Amino acid sequence: MTVADLSRSEMDRPDLPARGVLGASAPRKEDHRLLRGDGAFTDDVQPARAAQMAVARCPYPHARIVSIDTSRAERLPGVLHILTGADIRETTGPLTVLRPVPGAPELPYRALADGVATHEGQPVVSVVATSRHIAEDALDLLDIEYEPLPHVVDTMEALGPGAPVLQPAVLDSNLLAAQTDRRGDPEARLREADVVVGARFRINRVTALPMEPRAVVAQWRPGARMLTVHASTQVPHLVRKQLAETLGLDESEIRTVAGDVGGGFGLKLGVFPEDVLACVHAMALRLPVKWVEDRGEHFRGSTHARESVHDYTIGADAEGRIVAMMDRYVTDLGGWNSPFGSAQLSSVVFNGPYKVHDGLVERRVALTNKTPIGAYRGYGQPEVNFAYERLMDMLARELGADPVELRARNMVTQAELPWENPAGAVYDSGDYERCLRMAAEAVGWSRHRDAPRTLREDGRIVGIGFSSFVERTGYASSRFLARRGSRFGAHESVTLRANRSGGVDAYTGVSSMGQSSETAFAQVISHVTGIAYDAVRVHGGDTAASPLNTGAFASRTMIAASGALKAAGEEFAAKTRRIAAYALGCAPEEVRIEGREARADGRTVPLAEVFTRALTGQGIPPEEEPGLECTAHFEPMDAAYSFGTAAAVVSVDPVTGEFDVERFVLAHDGGTLVNPAVVEGQIRGALAQGFGAALGEELRYDPGTGQLVNGSMMDYFVPTAADVPPVELLHTEVPSPVTPFGVRGVGEAGTIPPAAAVANAVCDALSAWGVELFTLPITPESIWRAMRAATGQEAP
Amino acid sequence: MTAVHDSPGSLDQDAEPTAVVTVSVNGAEVTGRVPVRMHAADFLRQRLGLTGTHVGCEQGVCGMCTVIVDGEAVKSCLMLACQLDGRAVRTVESLAEGDRLGPLQEAFAARGALQCGFCTPGLLMTATALAYQGGRPDREAVREEIAGVLCRCTGYEPIVTAIEEYFAGLPETGEEEENART
Ligand code: FES
Ligand code: FES
Numbered sequence A: 001m002t003v004a005d006l007s008r009s010e011m012d013r014p015d016l017p018a019r020g021v022l023g024a025s026a027p028r029k030e031d032h033r034l035l036r037g038d039g040a041f042t043d044d045v046q047p048a049r050a051a052q053m054a055v056a057r058c059p060y061p062h063a064r065i066v067s068i069d070t071s072r073a074e075r076l077p078g079v080l081h082i083l084t085g086a087d088i089r090e091t092t093g094p095l096t097v098l099r100p101v102p103g104a105p106e107l108p109y110r111a112l113a114d115g116v117a118t119h120e121g122q123p124v125v126s127v128v129a130t131s132r133h134i135a136e137d138a139l140d141l142l143d144i145e146y147e148p149l150p151h152v153v154d155t156m157e158a159l160g161p162g163a164p165v166l167q168p169a170v171l172d173s174n175l176l177a178a179q180t181d182r183r184g185d186p187e188a189r190l191r192e193a194d195v196v197v198g199a200r201f202r203i204n205r206v207t208a209l210p211m212e213p214r215a216v217v218a219q220w221r222p223g224a225r226m227l228t229v230h231a232s233t234q235v236p237h238l239v240r241k242q243l244a245e246t247l248g249l250d251e252s253e254i255r256t257v258a259g260d261v262g263g264g265f266g267l268k269l270g271v272f273p274e275d276v277l278a279c280v281h282a283m284a285l286r287l288p289v290k291w292v293e294d295r296g297e298h299f300r301g302s303t304h305a306r307e308s309v310h311d312y313t314i315g316a317d318a319e320g321r322i323v324a325m326m327d328r329y330v331t332d333l334g335g336w337n338s339p340f341g342s343a344q345l346s347s348v349v350f351n352g353p354y355k356v357h358d359g360l361v362e363r364r365v366a367l368t369n370k371t372p373i374g375a376y377r378g379y380g381q382p383e384v385n386f387a388y389e390r391l392m393d394m395l396a397r398e399l400g401a402d403p404v405e406l407r408a409r410n411m412v413t414q415a416e417l418p419w420e421n422p423a424g425a426v427y428d429s430g431d432y433e434r435c436l437r438m439a440a441e442a443v444g445w446s447r448h449r450d451a452p453r454t455l456r457e458d459g460r461i462v463g464i465g466f467s468s469f470v471e472r473t474g475y476a477s478s479r480f481l482a483r484r485g486s487r488f489g490a491h492e493s494v495t496l497r498a499n500r501s502g503g504v505d506a507y508t509g510v511s512s513m514g515q516s517s518e519t520a521f522a523q524v525i526s527h528v529t530g531i532a533y534d535a536v537r538v539h540g541g542d543t544a545a546s547p548l549n550t551g552a553f554a555s556r557t558m559i560a561a562s563g564a565l566k567a568a569g570e571e572f573a574a575k576t577r578r579i580a581a582y583a584l585g586c587a588p589e590e591v592r593i594e595g596r597e598a599r600a601d602g603r604t605v606p607l608a609e610v611f612t613r614a615l616t617g618q619g620i621p622p623e624e625e626p627g628l629e630c631t632a633h634f635e636p637m638d639a640a641y642s643f644g645t646a647a648a649v650v651s652v653d654p655v656t657g658e659f660d661v662e663r664f665v666l667a668h669d670g671g672t673l674v675n676p677a678v679v680e681g682q683i684r685g686a687l688a689q690g691f692g693a694a695l696g697e698e699l700r701y702d703p704g705t706g707q708l709v710n711g712s713m714m715d716y717f718v719p720t721a722a723d724v725p726p727v728e729l730l731h732t733e734v735p736s737p738v739t740p741f742g743v744r745g746v747g748e749a750g751t752i753p754p755a756a757a758v759a760n761a762v763c764d765a766l767s768a769w770g771v772e773l774f775t776l777p778i779t780p781e782s783i784w785r786a787m788r789a790a791t792g793q794e795a796p
Numbered sequence B: 001m002t003a004v005h006d007s008p009g010s011l012d013q014d015a016e017p018t019a020v021v022t023v024s025v026n027g028a029e030v031t032g033r034v035p036v037r038m039h040a041a042d043f044l045r046q047r048l049g050l051t052g053t054h055v056g057c058e059q060g061v062c063g064m065c066t067v068i069v070d071g072e073a074v075k076s077c078l079m080l081a082c083q084l085d086g087r088a089v090r091t092v093e094s095l096a097e098g099d100r101l102g103p104l105q106e107a108f109a110a111r112g113a114l115q116c117g118f119c120t121p122g123l124l125m126t127a128t129a130l131a132y133q134g135g136r137p138d139r140e141a142v143r144e145e146i147a148g149v150l151c152r153c154t155g156y157e158p159i160v161t162a163i164e165e166y167f168a169g170l171p172e173t174g175e176e177e178e179n180a181r182t
Helices: A031-035 A083-092 A134-142 A155-159 A185-194 A238-249 A273-285 A294-300 A379-401 A401-408 A430-443 A446-448 A477-483 A519-531 A555-582 A607-616 A676-695 A754-765 A781-789 B008-014 B040-047 B104-112 B118-132 B140-150 B157-168 B173-181
Strands: A051-057 A063-069 A079-083 A125-130 A144-150 A173-183 A197-201 A214-222 A226-231 A254-258 A290-291 A309-316 A320-332 A358-369 A462-472 A492-498 A504-508 A535-538 A591-594 A595-601 A603-606 A629-634 A640-652 A660-668 A729-732 B017-026 B027-037 B067-070 B072-077 B089-090
Touching: A031 B104, A051 A273, A051 A294, A063 A125, A079 A083, A079 A134, A083 A273, A083 A358, A083 A492, A125 A273, A155 A309, A155 A320, A155 A358, A185 A309, A185 A320, A185 A358, A185 A492, A197 A379, A214 A273, A226 A238, A226 A273, A238 A254, A238 A273, A254 A379, A254 B140, A273 A290, A309 A379, A379 A401, A379 A462, A379 A754, A401 A462, A401 A595, A401 A754, A430 A446, A430 A462, A430 A660, A430 A729, A446 A462, A462 A754, A492 A555, A492 A607, A504 A555, A504 A729, A519 A535, A519 A555, A535 A607, A555 A595, A555 A603, A555 A607, A555 A629, A591 A660, A603 A607, A660 A676, A660 A754, A676 A729, A676 A754, A676 B157, A754 B067, B027 B040, B040 B067, B067 B118, B072 B118, B104 B118, B104 B157, B118 B140, B118 B157, B140 B157
Parallel strands: A051 A290, A226 A254, A320 A358, A504 A535, A660 A729, B017 B089
Antiparallel strands: A051 A125, A063 A144, A079 A125, A173 A358, A197 A309, A214 A226, A214 A290, A309 A320, A462 A640, A492 A504, A492 A629, A591 A595, A595 A603, A640 A660, B017 B027, B067 B072, B067 B089
16 A cells, blocks of 8 residues: 555544554654664764763762762863762752652652762762763762762562661651552452462563663753753653753743654653753853763663562452452662652552452552662553462462463453452453453463373473453543642643645654654544645654643553544644635535545645645635644543453473473454554564563662672673564454544553463473462573472572 | 863864774765774764764664674674774665665565664664675574664564565575676
C-alpha cells in the first residue's frame, strides 16, 4: 500500500476504524531522517562557542562532605566556571518531585550534594571548561574531603533495627511511607482457606539503559531573559515547570526542546541534577553549556528500577477458587526521591486478571544508599506479576490441578466486566480467558501436560510455563492523579494549523523517542479529516511551539492524544468544508475532503487554495473568521486495561542448570490498533527488555563497600541480537469502551510476563525435584542452586 | 560561585597537543588539525558535523559509533582521530543517494527495524561492511554479526529480517565478480 492509498475517503464510521489510514501499518514519519543519520538528538545540538560540563560525583555510598578546595582546578587553563553545593544552595531551590510518594514527607535535595551525599554517584561539584577533556581533567584537580558515614544497601536491612538512617532530619527510620489498599477481610479468608501458598519474591535492581544517554544544552540570553534548554526528555513541558520552580524563573522565561530522544522507557522523566547545573552555569557564563552523560555516570547518576521484595500469599478453596490474595511488599527508593520515585502499579494491579473479593496490598517504600529508583517501562507490573503468577503454579501443584484450568477458573470473565479490584482499579473490558487458551493451544499444552517430564536426547527436560496479566494503561483522570498527589495532569493536547501548501502542521508537546507518535498522530488526523497522511506534518517536543500537555509515559500518550486529535481534527475539517463549500458554491454538508483536495458533486478545489483563502481571509464566507487553526485538549476519564497471556517453552539441563527459552508465545490484546506494525514493534521491544530483566540484568552492590560492582556496559549485560529468544505474537482486538477509538496503551505490556512464564517453565520441567524459583534474575546458577536446595544438598 | 578564567577567547584554542590528519570521508578528502586525544567519533561528529555517527558508551561495547574504515566496520570511539590519517571512512550519511534511501535503509523502513533510531546508523554500517565480504549470511549468522551493536527498542527481530532481505536482494557474489570482469 502506498502512502497516497492510505488517505481515507470514507468518513462513515469515524468511531470504529476498520480500514483506511487508521489501523494500517503506515510508513513511519520518523524513519527517513533517522535512517540517514539526520536525527536531531540533544548531542547533535552544537551551538557555536558551547562550553562543556563535567561532574564530580561522590565515590562513597554515604558521606559527609568535609571540605571542597577548587583552587587547583580553577588554575587549569580552559576551566571557566565551577559550582559547589554551597553555590547551589544560594542560587537554586530543591529539585521538585512530579510523583511524590503518597503520605510521605518531602525529602528535599539539590543539584549538588548539600553537606551529605546519600549514594555513590551523587553530584558534588560541577566544572565547565572549553572542552570536555579539560573539564574532566579539572575534576582530577578538585580536592574534596569526605567523611564516610555508615551505609546500608540491602532493602530489608534498611528497614531493620540498627540501620543508619539516611534522612534523620525528616524521618526516624528509612521507611518513607506505607500505603495499604484493602477490601473485605482477606486475613479471615486465608484462615478459612483449604489451601494457602505464599513466599517471598525478590525482584532484581535493573536499569532502562536507553542507547542515548541523558544530555542537556542550556543557553541564556540575559537581556531577553530567555533560557533555552535542549534536553533528552519524555516530558518537555514538565521539565520546563520543574526548571522554573528550581531556578526561581517564570515559566515564560524558559523554553524546553526535546528533539529526537534515543529511547526513554521511563528513565527520562523529569529534571535531573545535571539539567539544573547546566542552566546555572549557562546563566553565570552567558555561554551555551552542554553536558552529555557518559555511561559510567549513567549507571550511577541516572535512575535504576524494579528492586523490591514481595511477600505474597494466595488462599483458595478445595476446588481451586481463589478466596484471598495478599501482597505486602517493599520497594527500594535508593538515596532520594527521583521525580517519579519507585513504582506504584504493583499495588494497582496486584491481583492480575484474577477475580477476588477479599484482598490486601501493602506498599512500603525504603530508602537505601544506592542510586535513586525511577520509572521504568511496566512501573511495578512485571514485579508483582512474577509473584502472583509463580504462586498460581505453586497453587496448581498443591491442588494437583492443571495450571491453565486453574487460571481460567479464576479469571474475571467478559460478562463480569467492568469489574473493580480490591485496590479500586476498574478493569474495563476484555476476554482474558481467550488469550490464555490461545497461548496454551499455540504451545501444545494439553499434550505436554500429560507427558512425563523426562530427559530429551540432548540431556534436557522441557517445561512449559504461563503468565497471565492485566496492564493498566493511561491514567484514570486528573482527579485520580490528584488523590495520589501527582503534580501533573492526565490530558493531552494538540494544535492543528493549516498551511498554504495545502497541508496540516500538527503541534504537540510529545517528543519522539521511538514510540512513533508522529506516525500515529498523523494517522489519526488523516483518518478524522480525510486529509492525506503525507500532507500532515507533526512537530513535537518544543514547549514554545506546542500547547501545554503532559508527556509520553505510562502508555498514556495514544489514549489521551487520540481524544485531542479527534476533537481538533473534527473542528478543522468542519471549517475546511465550510470554506471549500463557499469556493465551490455548494453546501458544506456536500463537501468531502479527500487527500489533498475538497470535492463536491464532481467538482474539486485543492486544499492549498482552501487553506490560502482561510489564512488570508480572502474568499471566505462573510460570517467566517480568518485563519484555520484548532487546538483541543482531552482528558480520559478512565484507564484502559490491556491484557494477555504468555507461554514459554524452556529446555533445562537438570545437572548444570543451563537452559534455553525455545519458544515464547504472547497472546495479547491492545484494543483497537492504530498501527499494527508499530504495536508489534512496541511489544517485541518491551519483551526484549522483559527478557533482559528476567534472565540476566542485575545491578549488584557490594554490601561492605556500598559500591555498584557492575556499573558499565562491559559488566551489565543487556540482550544482544544473539540473545533474544524466538517470539510468536498472537492478537485479539477488543476495543476499550472507555477510550477514543477503543485504543489501549501498548508500550509496556511486553515487560510484564517474561520472568514469570520462564520461571514457571523451568519449575514445570524440574517439578519431579520440587524446584521452585523465587528470585530474579533466573540464571543457570540460580536454577542449579534451587536444585541443590530441593534435593537437600549443600551449595557453595 | 567561583568564576574563573573570563577569557572566552580560549574557547577555540584548547591548550593541548594537536596533530594534522588527512582522511577521506565519504569520498571527499578532508585535512584538519585535531587534539591528539580526540577520538574518531568525536572528530566525525564535532569537527565534520557528521552527527549520524552516535556515541553510547565510549567503551567499545554498544556499537552506536560503528563506521567503516578501509572497508571494515570499526567502533570509532575506540580509535583516535589521528589514527584515521591516510585512511578512508564511510559513515551513515553516505548511504542515501540524494534524497533516495539505499536498499538497506529501505529494508529497515519496510520491516520496522528502527524505533528511536539511535542504534540505526551503527547497525546500517555493520550490515554494509558485512556485505563487502560477499556471501549470504543466514539469520543465525546475521544475529552473531550484529551482536556488537545493541538496540534497546526493537527486540532485534525486524532488524535481522531487514538485513536478511537486503542480502537476498544483492547480486550473488559470483555475479558480481562476473560483472567486474566484463
Ligand atoms: S560508543 Fe563506541 S561502542 Fe559504544
Ligand atoms: S531503535 Fe532505539 S536503540 Fe535501536
